Amino acid sequence: MTLTNLDELLGLKDRHVLITGAGGGIGRALIAAFTAAGAVVSGADQDRQSLEQVPLAHRLVFDLTNRRQVQEAVIGFITDHGTPDVLINNAGFTRGETLDQVDGDVWEREVAINLNGAFHITAPIVDAMCKRNSGNIVFISSVNALSHFGNPAYSAAKAGLISYVKALAVERGRYGIRANAICPGSVRTPAWNHRLQKRPELLGQVLPHYPLGRMVTPEEVAQATLFLASSAASGITGTALAVDAGLTAGNLRFINDVLAGDN
Template identity: 60%
Template sequence: MTQSPFRLDGNTVLITGAGGGIGRSLVAVFREAGAEVVGADREAGLLDGLPIVRQVLFDQADMAATRAAISADIAAHGVYDAVVANVGFTRAEHLGMVDDAVWAAELNINLNGAYALTDPIIAAMVERGRGALVFISSVNAIAHFGNPAYSAAKAGLIAYAKAIAVERGGEGVRANVVAPGSVRTPAWDHRLAADPSLLDNVLPHYPLGRMVSPVEVAHATLFLCSDAASGITGTVLPVDAGLTAGNLRFVNEVLRGK
């Protein structure tokens, strides 16, 4: 019987930010698909209870520490078959809240750290002749929804993924991007506790009438890492309940008069 191309049996997958809301769903979905998961995060306690084969600990805001931790893990265990670069951080910001320190901090963790993470991995994948990377970016990389420094960093991930796809594709390495919209993770809990009406302002922008779940992001990521996507590289896949397809609120308020 031919194995499903969506399965990852026998594959080792590195998932960063594995202890977060999206990260934990990524670990669960990849394990269900048969992958051996290496979980990475800032602290060991964040990875408690996860079905992972080992931990790699580093703060992605520190490029040197990130590169050193990943290089050491590759030297000890070999390179991964696939990598999900999931780490990301921002606060709710607009341009009036951005200064040099905010700009530098958000680019460091969201873009510079992702480069330091994946650069040694890509070199090892090229030497082996195959590998897949998926960067978890954001709809903020495609259109502006606030968070300007974060948005610039996440847009940088798209450009970086395309560079990998073009320059390393001939050596067997694929790179793609998943761009989630608002994801209903525990990070929303404190915001909703402070303002229970917040969703009344958020959901009218989404054609599906809801936020996406972490599992939906994980399923799209699994597809791009699997052989089912073997001919796909350099692409951006929004998982955003239709947000970037168009302006539903404009249609409803201006054209329909709702």
């Protein structure tokens, strides 16, 4: 396939893409992937300094937990730069709690960032997309939305994103809107570095759960997101795609620990 044909297949050349959480590990991989596909990429994050280090057409800074700040920033962005063709809701946060560690404050903060914040960004953009009769939204959810792997508040919020995806797909499809979700497993971003410094043995405990024997990379998450945002996925909406090195396909650890010894 030639580069020209690939551009036609993806349909992202000169399209305006807005990525939240743009300063993080997955965010930077998303920027690189969409820029390579010829898109005009803008980014949003809570930290302006992290955005200055990546190539972006426009930069938005806001706190996802501040509803008014988010809506003012998004509406101002649309007024100044037009409605993006693609919105990638990538921003998220968790501290890795078990249920015993979740109190009201933890629950409210994680839901505010991972679910409510995504809604406040998306709603005005979808309204503008509907007026134009075209648009595409991809949410970065999590395997935690599909099964329980800890992080109860985060998991509930990420599961809520999938329900929101389905609502958008069903009720806004008539306006040419597509909405989908990516559900990554553990992603080897710099966020793991401090955990591995404290517990070098942790990686050896994590990897046996993954059929591919490794975590997924930010680039693999970005490539799957690029596909769902592209014209190559023009018939796909309301879907949650696991990008998880096989984690949700089945319980490899159970097979190895319980069944393999019987053979």
